[in-house]
Amino acid sequence: MSLELLIDILIATVPLMLIFATLFAFTTWLERKALARIQNRIGPNKVGIPCTRIGLFGLGQPAADGIKMIFKENIVPRGADRLFHLLAPILALIPSMLVLCFLPLDFPWLNENSVKAFLLDGAVIFFFAITGLNTLAVFMAGWASRNKYSLLGGMRAVAQMVSYEIPLVLSAVIVVMMVGSLNAGEIAGAQKGGNWFVFSPWGFAAFVIFFIAALAETNRSPFDLPEAESEIIAGYFTEYSGFKFALFFLAEYIAMFAISGLAVTLFLGGGDGPGLAVLPWLSVIWFLAKIFALIAVMIWLRGTLPRLRVDQLMGFAWKFMLPLSILNIFVAGFAWHAEQLDNKFIMVITWLISLAVLYGAASGLNQLNRGKVRPREYKYAE
Amino acid sequence: MNEVIAFWILSAIAVLGALVAVRKRNLIHGVFALLVFFAGLSGLFLLLLAEFIAAVQVLVYIGAVGVLLLFAIMLTERVAGDDGRRMTSRGWSWGLVVAAAVFVLLLLSLWPVQQLSMPKAKDPSEFLTQISDPGYDGNSERKRILNSVRTIVNRWSN
Structure with a gap:
């Protein structure tokens, strides 16, 4: 292996890992602060610069948490599968870290000759293929712990991730269809100059479906059934402590960054934003800012919405999201043909019709499902 | 030269994964070994510059078939499957x-x-x-x- 190639690969990958790990630490602080403000608390505000009384709004909290996690005791249950118990958090972290390189983050230190994974033909399909591995890690953790709550959490997670992967991919298909490419760089390039996909009826519907499915994929509230504290302790990582737990935590947040990054690439124009003509490196800042906007919405939803029930969760995926995303593909197909005609009037008509169709379908599906969701019938309790 | 090294490493991973998948008494271990085999295979496809097939190999075989196998094991009664029955048939x-x-x-x-x-x-x-x-x-x-x-x-x- 030539030295230049090795250096190129390191330049392309190491900043990604450093930046997103730092953002992870900042996000945990942000989330705790925001949740605390939503619940009328103050949140972490003590840990700042060591040996002084300077609090810095508790910005030192992630570092303190990290040190605590590293020095905590590592406990493995007696009946557990020791090898898989060790491998599961690592397997959870690897895919979420790996897919970061498919985000079209055009760092200023990358030139034409650098290794750019996002310029791979089929970067989007690689993204979905590799994020699918998270399911296996979750199942591995749930099974290896030899604890019924862990196994229940793992089963819930697998069922949920498999169901929500379908609307996730089907809504991404629309963008792939409109651009005609699976290349993440080309998809971001096609939306230059404020021409984002979210600013069209079909794109907006696809974005909403994608975002909801992404919440479910990353086990975020209101879809956090696999780790529902009030039902199954902590779900699949009940039996994890110390650094292994920290790895799960890290993997979950990196997966959040990755999936928000894909949402930004597909629907929010990638690194597109004002001021790019003067300062090209602003694209990275815009990209990260958009990711953070999505993360902020996720935190906001976590502080606001109650958790779904298992039957509601499955019903929502299969009876509402799946039909709507399939219909949306047809709407986008018609819109694509209308765009080829290059006529303003036809475009306006297409917009109005697709708005009406999508709104009608969403409210119709809502009505259709409403009658069937009855109050829960208890089998084993009174 | 790089390709040759990568080929031997990947094929060693694939062959070892397949062997472990056949020999393991524990079903879950067997499934994960099979997934290692699939991963090695997808690496070999990448080596042949067949990116799409490599991605689909991961998507379909590791993502879908692997999860399907795990589902099947999860829904059967004996999850561990490590009883003392013999692994080989008579023929x-x-x-x-x-x-x-x-x-x-x-x-x-x-x-x-x-x-x-x-x-x-x-x-x-x-x-x-x-x-x-x-x-x-x-x-x-x-x-x-x-x-x-x-x-x-x-x-x-x-």
Whole structure:
């Protein structure tokens, strides 16, 4: 292996890992602060610069948490599968870290000759293929712990991730269809100059479906059934402590960054934003800012919405999201043909019709499902 | 040279994964070993510059088939599956004979290709880099391989 190639690969990958790990630490602080403000608390505000009384709004909290996690005791249950118990958090972290390189983050230190994974033909399909591995890690953790709550959490997670992967991919298909490419760089390039996909009826519907499915994929509230504290302790990582737990935590947040990054690439124009003509490196800042906007919405939803029930969760995926995303593909197909005609009037008509169709379908599906969701019938309790 | 090293590492991973998948008594371990085999295979596809097939290999085999197998195991009663039953069936010796015969046939089919038409290819990995060459003509290659199979059949029938 030539030295230049090795250096190129390191330049392309190491900043990604450093930046997103730092953002992870900042996000945990942000989330705790925001949740605390939503619940009328103050949140972490003590840990700042060591040996002084300077609090810095508790910005030192992630570092303190990290040190605590590293020095905590590592406990493995007696009946557990020791090898898989060790491998599961690592397997959870690897895919979420790996897919970061498919985000079209055009760092200023990358030139034409650098290794750019996002310029791979089929970067989007690689993204979905590799994020699918998270399911296996979750199942591995749930099974290896030899604890019924862990196994229940793992089963819930697998069922949920498999169901929500379908609307996730089907809504991404629309963008792939409109651009005609699976290349993440080309998809971001096609939306230059404020021409984002979210600013069209079909794109907006696809974005909403994608975002909801992404919440479910990353086990975020209101879809956090696999780790529902009030039902199954902590779900699949009940039996994890110390650094292994920290790895799960890290993997979950990196997966959040990755999936928000894909949402930004597909629907929010990638690194597109004002001021790019003067300062090209602003694209990275815009990209990260958009990711953070999505993360902020996720935190906001976590502080606001109650958790779904298992039957509601499955019903929502299969009876509402799946039909709507399939219909949306047809709407986008018609819109694509209308765009080829290059006529303003036809475009306006297409917009109005697709708005009406999508709104009608969403409210119709809502009505259709409403009658069937009855109050829960208890089998084993009174 | 890089491709040759990568080929041997990936094929070692694949073969080891397949062996462990067959030999493990514990079903879940077996499934994960099978997934390692699939991952090695997808790496080999990448080495052949077939990105799409590599991605689909991960998506379909690791993502879908693996999860399906885990679901099936999850929904059966004995999750661990580590009871003391024997792993092999009674006709295992015949299976071994057939497997060995297929293996020998595959080896023989590689040998005349080297000898007759491809003096350059010393080992299978070089053959792989050759067919991933953009100037590679698949049609004439197919004819060559068919010819070599014919020579083997002739050799065996005589």
